[in-house]
Amino acid sequence: MNSKTTVEYVIEPNRNWLTIPWREMVAYRDLLYLLVRRDFVAQFKQTVLGPLWFVLQPLLLTLVYTVVFTRVARIPTDELPPVLFYMCGTIAWQYFAKCFGGTATTFVGQAHLFGKVYFPRLLVPFSVVISGVFAFALQLLMFLGFVMYFELFTVASSTIQFRPAIVYLPLIVIQMALCGLGAGLWLSALTAKYRDFAHLLTLFAQVWMYLTPVIYPLSRIPENWRWVSVLNPVTSIVEWFRFAFLGSGTVLTAYVCTSVAVTLVLFFSGVLVFNRTERTFIDTV
Amino acid sequence: MIITVDNLSKRYRLGQIGIGTFRDAVARTFLRLRGHNPDDHIGRLDAGIEGHSGYASYKRAQGRSGAWRASESSDAESKPRSEDGYFWALRDVTFNVRQGEILGIIGKNGAGKSTLLKLLTRITEPTSGRAVLRGRTASLLEVGTGFHPDLTGRENVYLNGTMLGMTRREIDSRFDAIVDFSEIEAFIDTPVKRYSSGMYVRLAFAVAAHLEPEILLVDEVLAVGDISFQRKCIGKMSDISSQGRTVLFVSHNLASITSLCTRCLVVDNGRVDFDGVPDEAIRRYLGLNEAVAGEIRWDDGVPCPETDVARLRRVRVYQADGTLPAGMVDRMQETYIEIEYENLCEGEHLAPGLLLRDQVGTPLLVACNAPGFILGSDAWYDRPYGKGRYRSVCTIPARLLNARGYLVTASLGSTASTVHIVEEDVVSFVANDLGDSGCPQGSSTSFGVIWPELAWRTEHLAQGDDQGEVSRE
Numbered sequence A: 001m002n003s004k005t006t007v008e009y010v011i012e013p014n015r016n017w018l019t020i021p022w023r024e025m026v027a028y029r030d031l032l033y034l035l036v037r038r039d040f041v042a043q044f045k046q047t048v049l050g051p052l053w054f055v056l057q058p059l060l061l062t063l064v065y066t067v068v069f070t071r072v073a074r075i076p077t078d079e080l081p082p083v084l085f086y087m088c089g090t091i092a093w094q095y096f097a098k099c100f101g102g103t104a105t106t107f108v109g110q111a112h113l114f115g116k117v118y119f120p121r122l123l124v125p126f127s128v129v130i131s132g133v134f135a136f137a138l139q140l141l142m143f144l145g146f147v148m149y150f151e152l153f154t155v156a157s158s159t160i161q162f163r164p165a166i167v168y169l170p171l172i173v174i175q176m177a178l179c180g181l182g183a184g185l186w187l188s189a190l191t192a193k194y195r196d197f198a199h200l201l202t203l204f205a206q207v208w209m210y211l212t213p214v215i216y217p218l219s220r221i222p223e224n225w226r227w228v229s230v231l232n233p234v235t236s237i238v239e240w241f242r243f244a245f246l247g248s249g250t251v252l253t254a255y256v257c258t259s260v261a262v263t264l265v266l267f268f269s270g271v272l273v274f275n276r277t278e279r280t281f282i283d284t285v
Numbered sequence B: 001m002i003i004t005v006d007n008l009s010k011r012y013r014l015g016q017i018g019i020g021t022f023r024d025a026v027a028r029t030f031l032r033l034r035g036h037n038p039d040d041h042i043g044r045l046d047a048g049i050e051g052h053s054g055y056a057s058y059k060r061a062q063g064r065s066g067a068w069r070a071s072e073s074s075d076a077e078s079k080p081r082s083e084d085g086y087f088w089a090l091r092d093v094t095f096n097v098r099q100g101e102i103l104g105i106i107g108k109n110g111a112g113k114s115t116l117l118k119l120l121t122r123i124t125e126p127t128s129g130r131a132v133l134r135g136r137t138a139s140l141l142e143v144g145t146g147f148h149p150d151l152t153g154r155e156n157v158y159l160n161g162t163m164l165g166m167t168r169r170e171i172d173s174r175f176d177a178i179v180d181f182s183e184i185e186a187f188i189d190t191p192v193k194r195y196s197s198g199m200y201v202r203l204a205f206a207v208a209a210h211l212e213p214e215i216l217l218v219d220e221v222l223a224v225g226d227i228s229f230q231r232k233c234i235g236k237m238s239d240i241s242s243q244g245r246t247v248l249f250v251s252h253n254l255a256s257i258t259s260l261c262t263r264c265l266v267v268d269n270g271r272v273d274f275d276g277v278p279d280e281a282i283r284r285y286l287g288l289n290e291a292v293a294g295e296i297r298w299d300d301g302v303p304c305p306e307t308d309v310a311r312l313r314r315v316r317v318y319q320a321d322g323t324l325p326a327g328m329v330d331r332m333q334e335t336y337i338e339i340e341y342e343n344l345c346e347g348e349h350l351a352p353g354l355l356l357r358d359q360v361g362t363p364l365l366v367a368c369n370a371p372g373f374i375l376g377s378d379a380w381y382d383r384p385y386g387k388g389r390y391r392s393v394c395t396i397p398a399r400l401l402n403a404r405g406y407l408v409t410a411s412l413g414s415t416a417s418t419v420h421i422v423e424e425d426v427v428s429f430v431a432n433d434l435g436d437s438g439c440p441q442g443s444s445t446s447f448g449v450i451w452p453e454l455a456w457r458t459e460h461l462a463q464g465d466d467q468g469e470v471s472r473e
Helices: A022-027 A029-044 A052-072 A082-104 A123-153 A164-193 A196-211 A223-231 A233-246 A253-278 B022-033 B053-064 B074-078 B113-120 B153-163 B168-182 B197-209 B227-242 B254-260 B278-285 B464-472
Strands: A008-011 B003-013 B086-097 B102-107 B128-134 B137-140 B215-219 B246-250 B263-268 B271-276 B295-303 B310-318 B328-330 B335-343 B351-358 B363-368 B388-396 B405-413 B419-432
Touching (some): A029 A123, A052 A123, A123 A164, A164 A233, A223 A253, B102 B254, B102 B278, B113 B215, B113 B246, B153 B197, B254 B419, B335 B351, B351 B419
Parallel strands (some): B102 B246
Antiparallel strands (some): B351 B405
16 A cells, blocks of 8 residues: 555535546456456356356247247248347347346445445446446357357358448447446436336336337338337347348448437436435435 | 544435435425425424433433533534424534544434544535545445355455455455454355354454555444454554554444543534543543542532531542543442541431432432441441541442443431432442453443343253143143
8 A cells, every 4th residue: 555645535515426436436446346256256156057047048038039929929030030030139138138227226226335335336337237248248159159050050041141340349238338327327316316216127127128129120110210219229239239140130320320329328427317316325315 | 634624514304204205206396386395394303312312311310410510512502403304413523633543433322423434434425514534544334344145255355355445456465464363264265154243243354454544434343243352453453553544433332442542522413522532531421520520529528508417528439450540440340439528526327328320310229328228237337426537438349330321429317317418419430341241242331220240040941842741740
């Protein structure tokens, strides 16, 4: 510990809520690392299958969707093999949902911790988003395995193709994280004040999923209503995944730009609202 | 000055429960739209429920004896603590701390100590005022903050340490010392959920003890763990300050305040009521007037009002080994209450007596060295006194008093029922638990006015599964 560098903490009311403690977050980067580790390790302690659950869960979900929506409801899948279509959408959606759902309960879930020790609160939602990447990476590998299988051993291979857009994957993942985080931070701030939102969370996530082309292609939405769907930043992300990995999907520059803009607004406003709530939430929790 | 606190205040809205839900927020908005003040519709919380009822009765007890009137808290009462639906948990608190000081903070429940610490640790924000902390600060409001039951001891050391502000590299370099201190080497790779509560606390405290910040803010955490471990922790804290680090220490454990702190604040009603040496602060805290702590003398004696047959000269509380400051006793040892008086009338029977009250004025016991009260074995029990000065000492057995403050009322009479002089609450003293109570959780006060060691006898009546047999017999 270097005592020559004098740190000074000033405690004052109404500190400017536009100031986000980025520098402090860097100082606490080791905590971020350990929170990510904790999330990861604690999730699978005392489970037999361990991280296998990361891939089993979307796999089972895909099967359910395939059976229900293709066989029963007969929703078209843009000419793609239904399994690939649903798996692609599910995996993309699930990472977003994890970012969103996992951060939406930050204040209420961590109230005890936040009441006992100070550290930059934003680290907690950030850690959720980062630890989610590991699960997402595993799921993506599984998905690629399925794509390979369909490519090599089925007649569907003609409809599947990788696009060069695939190189943007890291950027898209960051966008998903920011988008989920932005929405999650908003909800966590609202939930800190009004518990009603905790009850709405599941419903909200569900509705959002149906508003996103996860189980149906964007192309099924009538042209003149498509702009509504595009305002939802996740729409473009899910479509991009299908486009990049399977070769079909509606990705237009205008859609992508809208999505990015909405994501950035959501994220930065979310951070500010979170920051505003963080100052005194412990008084009302 | 390493810490400067300037007019720090924290205000809470009362009836906060009422705005916890969205529906209420909507209701408030409607009320506002219709021109009502929504705060009128929110229940008010009286400051009195803040754990002060005992204090209030103490104040009444104080009012009975003129000698106890002091000017204290008249200022506090001029500015009410709760007003217009708001409650001031802390109001205009100002103090400075120099480097290397160990500042104790004591106060009754709800006095504002914890709020003060929450503000200084940045857990919440003040309503007004300002504080500056110059140096790396770590806070310790509970042990084991952020411990995850599924993680091993090792993983939790890192998680908890970084949460308290250390970096991973710092923990690496201190890891062996931490494990050593915790005395649980063998279990360091076991998930902490399988630890006994003692092991858990040891490990958690070991991490905390190896924080090496320039400023350490500690809340009441010594009240966990067994006695020997507590001693170790106190030792560690003294080390910290000898290295020039500054410690702010909130505690109810008066013994550790006296042994650790160099200065002490008494917080009362959201204000700093006293700032000075710990012994005096403790007397203040217990509502004990300094002038009467431990001893009182009357140079001319207190005469009997009508018949001037005897005079009270002196009342004193002491113990065999007088190592504690005046007015403080160790509850584990015998305590002596000495009454010195002068007989002015040849052949008079004198009966010295005393009444012990606790700090809130509850009478605890009456003792009198006279027939009709006890069958005494004292040399001067029920004997005519010659003229001159006498000293009677009453022994309070060890392990009878609780760890709290007591007031002595001294009396002098001819018999147990004919009392000439009563000097109410003239001497005060504090019984301390110096940590040998054998109480494993180290909560060094017990409920109740006294804490005698009572015998227990348990018999095993029957095995759990043949209860029927017993009832048939």
